[in-house]
Amino acid sequence: MDAAFTRDGCFPIGELSQRTGVNSITLRAWERRHGLLKPARTAKGHRLYGQADVERVLQTLALIERGVPLRKIRPLLGSDAPLPAVVQDEETLHLQQQLLAHLEQLEAGRLAETLQELFKQYPASWCRKQVLLPLFGRLAGHGAAAALEALLQAELMRYALRYWPAGGGKKQRGVQVLGGVPTAPWRTLLLALELQEKQQNVQWLPGTFSLQALSQLLALNPQQPLLYCLDGVLNTGQEQQLAELLRAYPQLWLQGTAVELAFAGHERLYSDNRIQGGQC
Numbered sequence: 601m602d603a604a605f606t607r608d609g610c611f612p613i614g615e616l617s618q619r620t621g622v623n624s625i626t627l628r629a630w631e632r633r634h635g636l637l638k639p640a641r642t643a644k645g646h647r648l649y650g651q652a653d654v655e656r657v658l659q660t661l662a663l664i665e666r667g668v669p670l671r672k673i674r675p676l677l678g679s680d681a682p683l684p685a686v687v688q689d690e691e692t693l694h695l696q697q698q699l700l701a702h703l704e705q706l707e708a709g710r711l712a713e714t715l716q717e718l719f720k721q722y723p724a725s726w727c728r729k730q731v732l733l734p735l736f737g738r739l740a741g742h743g744a745a746a747a748l749e750a751l752l753q754a755e756l757m758r759y760a761l762r763y764w765p766a767g768g769g770k771k772q773r774g775v776q777v778l779g780g781v782p783t784a785p786w787r788t789l790l791l792a793l794e795l796q797e798k799q800q801n802v803q804w805l806p807g808t809f810s811l812q813a814l815s816q817l818l819a820l821n822p823q824q825p826l827l828y829c830l831d832g833v834l835n836t837g838q839e840q841q842l843a844e845l846l847r848a849y850p851q852l853w854l855q856g857t858a859v860e861l862a863f864a865g866h867e868r869l870y871s872d873n874r875i876q877g878g879q880c
Contacts, residue, residue, distance in 0.1 A: 610640065610648040620657040621798045622723050627657070629720050634670050636660055636677065664726055696735045703739075703748045711755050719759065724794040732756075732790060753786040760789060760804070764796065774801040776817075779829040781808045783856060788829050791855060791870075795827070811841050818849045827870055830856040 617624050630636040637656065639647035656677055663673050669691040695718060702711035718727055739748050775795060779788040785806045792804035809817070814828055826849075834842070839862045845852055846868060854863060855870040863869060 610650055613639075613647050613649065616649045616653060616657065619654050620661070621725075622657055622661070623797045625720055626723060630657075630660065630670070633721075635674055636670075661723065661726075664722065670721060692730050695731050696738065699731070699735055699752070700738065703751055704744075706751070708751070708755065711751070712758065715755055715759050716763070719763070719793070724790070724797040728790040728794055732786075736786065749784075749786075753784070753789075756786055756789055757806070760793060764793075774803040775825045775827060776803045776805055777827045777829070778805040778807075778809050778814075778817075779831075779856070780814065781810060781832075783808060783829050783831045787831070787856070791827065791829060811838060811845075815841070815845060818845060818852060822849060823851065825851045825853070827853045827855060828859075830854065830858040832858045834858050834862045 613624050613627055616622075616627060627637065631639065637649075637653060639649050639653065642648060659677055660673055663676055664670070668676065671691075695714075699711065699714055699718075701707075702714060718731060722731075736749065736752070739745050739752070742748055777788050777792040777795065779785065785808075789804060789806070792802045796802045809828075814826075818824070818826065830842075842854070842859065842862070846854070846863075846866070850868075853868045853870045854866070860869060
């Protein structure tokens, strides 16, 4: 490794990614296209960052969460002005409309390109909450809802299979992400992509798993960190069963509308945190 990586408190792009939760591809895009970062360089041309860059990335994330388009962020960085109010900006709506148009025209190739660019430009958590969840919500009321949802889910799966970092060689235990009935696979896939971007070693399990299947998975490997997503509404028996699993398996985390209603305020409801061996 270049010796300059260790001098004067500087560190490479991988460490900047770990400290901020923004993947390296997105960090490079922010630098090249929007001038949001200006890293130093080693003699061999490797990027070098410092604590000021960490703060700059975190400020960028705060502005993105408030709906500020990337093209308008650079003048705001380092400013003492208060952060803008949260809005759904025209760029977010444009991205939703662009993806919807590709779906309605059955333009699989252009849909794939737009999704790739979306995840390259923005953090996965923002893509999920600001663009894809609202888009799936719009599709639910569409006349061809089933077909368009299936197409979008298929393209998201293709993206993940193509760009998901290979897990070989990682010794840490991966977080398994899976969903129950009636949770759609695209929901758990988006959560898995978000966790992967936050430096988790993620194993996404497509399909749907009943509470019985979940219980058996946990019994087979009690030390396995697991995020279980469940939408809908729980009946009394299901709520009791999940409560027992939470007590018995401290590495179990929950997400989704059903568990948010039933277990509001529980310490192991996943929001935007990092899951590490049962600790978030």
